[in-house]
Amino acid sequence: MSYSPLLGSSVTNTRIRTPEDSSPFSGMCAACTSNCYGPCEIGLSAIRGSEAIYPFEADVNQFASEKKYPLDFSHFNINGRVFGSSGCIEDAEIASFPNVDIHMEFGIENKVKMNAPIILPAMAKLNWKDYYAGAALAGVLVVIGEDVVAKDKNLVLENGKVTSSPLIEEMVDSFRQYYRGCGDIILQANYDDENLGVLDYAITKLGLKSVELKFGQAAKGIQGMGRVKNIDDAVKFKNMGYLVFPDPTDPQVAENYRNGKGPVFEKVGKLPVWNEELLINRVSQLRKLGAEHVCFKTGPFDPRDLVRIIKIASEAGVDLITFDGAGGGTGNSPVKMMNEWGIPTVYLESMLHDILKKLKEKSCSLPQIAIAGGFATEDQIFKGLALGAPHVNFVAVGRAAMAAAMAGKKVEELIDSENIPKEYRRFGSTKKEIFADIRELKLYYENAEHISAGAVGVYSYINRVSAGIRQLMALNRKFKLECIDRSDIVPMTELAAQISGLDTYDDILVRELKNL
Incomplete structure (x- = not known):
């Protein structure tokens, strides 16, 4: 059995001629005929060369791995309990899922209130305006992605450093216009951004309080890369x-x-060339400039590197590290790297749990931790919080939240053109009838009906997964986030039990039988 996809994919806009008769170990058609024009990846490579390495139309699409990993969160079931109550008194009038408290705080010293343990991770493409605005509506963290200045037509540089970036300012303002006391917007910087002084500019000129240093290209391993259309841009x-x-x-x-x-x-973006001294000093510099929160973002690298990153963050007093499991992507790196490199999320989080537990036993001060990599719905988010408990504090939801931003925006366009999809006609014919959560937003914003439907879509999506998390917590009689623990999920396969170290249902039963 091969876990890798065949050499035909919507990610590269290719297909193999006979998917029903394929060679699983190569991904090619079993019979490769001389009269085929090659709609597969090999054929595309024959006519486009190294261009075939990259995703198709990355400017209007986002991507994920098609590899069938041997272990993911579907290998776990959520536990449930009948007796007791954690984080709430045992009173049927009170111990109900709407009363589950999923509010939390971001930051080690300077606390930021949040409405849910959710981060919208780094994006700087597609419908970013509604992505950031929706995070503000929902009161969660959101991250502006790397390399924004390369897209800023009105960028001003002096002596090789950024002195004005209207695009970054617009991105920050898209969050701030709907900010109501919860959540924050974080600006991410890769190695090239650091050379250009992007974070220094944003902190001192835009008053940004939260920043993030990026190690590699998260789930893609290396820095972003892409073809340049003409020599003038290349020279720029x-x-x-x-x-x-x-x-x-x-x-x-x-x-x-x-x-x-x-x-x-x-x-081609530069690979970071950092070490302990450089990173610790840089974190200190950013704080002196005015940053109240300094974060790290990294991918599923060698376990030795994971340990080293956490220890550096501990010594530097970093507020948050986001670890991104293999499989995701926005399109600025090779498809095969996205499919075939890195530690899948369940493996990664299980390793992190053991690393963080060991460092905690050694009395190390730990940053907050977020896990990313394929999370979309409340069951997956709950499992992510449980698997990493008590050390994983947040789950980062990127592609799904952007999908909500794009869907909301598209539906609004269809409403305006009186071309409402038949699936949504049952809800009504106007924006306020079709987007149910506009009613809630009217409690906080006088102009709620005029908020972009893409932003409303992000808010509504987060509303949905937040309600689902509360329900799953109540199922386990857990009424505060800190009550979630690893016993709230159960491995369903031998591999899941082996990697996670969790008890199976049989293990739990055997232990109970011994106590009878």
Whole structure:
């Protein structure tokens, strides 16, 4: 059995000719015929070369791995209990799911109130405006993704440093206009952003209080990369300090370009070259500039690196580390890296639990921890909180929240054009009739009916998963987040039990029988 997908995918806009008759270990058709024009990845490679490595139309799509990992959260079932009550008195009038408290705080020293243990992780593409605004409506954390300045047509640099970025300012303002006391917006920086002084600018000029340093490209391992359409843009990026291959400022390369010769220009982000001293000093500098929260974002790297990152964060007094499990992506890295690299989320979180437990036993001060990588619905979020308990504090939900932002925006466009999808006509014919949670938003905003439906979509989506989390907590008689523990989920397979170290239903029963 092969866990990897075949060499045809919507991610690359390819397909294999005979998916019903394929070679699972290569991903090719079992019979490769001489009269096939090659709609598969190999055929695409034959006509486009290295361009075939990357996802299809990454500017309008987001992506996830198609690999069938041997273990994911479906291998666990949520436990349930009949007796007792944790975090609430044993009173049937009070111990009810609407009274489950999922509010929490972000930050070690400077506490930020949050309405749910949810983070919308780094995005700077697609419907980012509603993504950020929806997070403010919902009162959760949201992260502006890396490399924004490369997209900012009105960027101003002085001596190689950012002095004005209207695009970053617009992104921050999209959150702030709906902020009502809960949640925060965090600006992420990769290695190139750091060289350009992006965080320094945002803290001192925009008054941003929360920032994030990124290790690699999260679930994709290396920094973002992409093809540059023309030599003028290639020169611009080169002058900004980015790596561009081939070098557009080389006279021979420029002449070859004018004559239609040579490879296409490619902008490649720098891999971070950090160590303990550099990171600890940088965290200190950011705090002196005015940052109240400094965070790390990293991917599923070698376990030795995970330990090292946590220890650095502990020594530096970092507020939060987000660990991103293998499989996700926004499209700025190779498809095969997305599919075939890194530690899948369940494996990663199980490792993190053991690492954090050990460091806690050694009296290390630990940052807050978020887990990311394939979370979309309340059952998965609850399982993520339980598997990492008590050390994992947040679950990051990226692709699903962006999907809500895009769906809400699209439905509003269809309402405005009087082309309401038949699936939604049963709810009504106007925006306020179709988007149910506008009623709730009227409690907080006078202009609720005029808020973008994409932002309302994010709010409603978070509302839904928050209600679901409360229900699953009440099922386990847990009425506060800190009451969730690892016994609230049960492995259903031998592999799940082995990797997580959790008791199966049989283990629980055997122990109870011994106590009879």
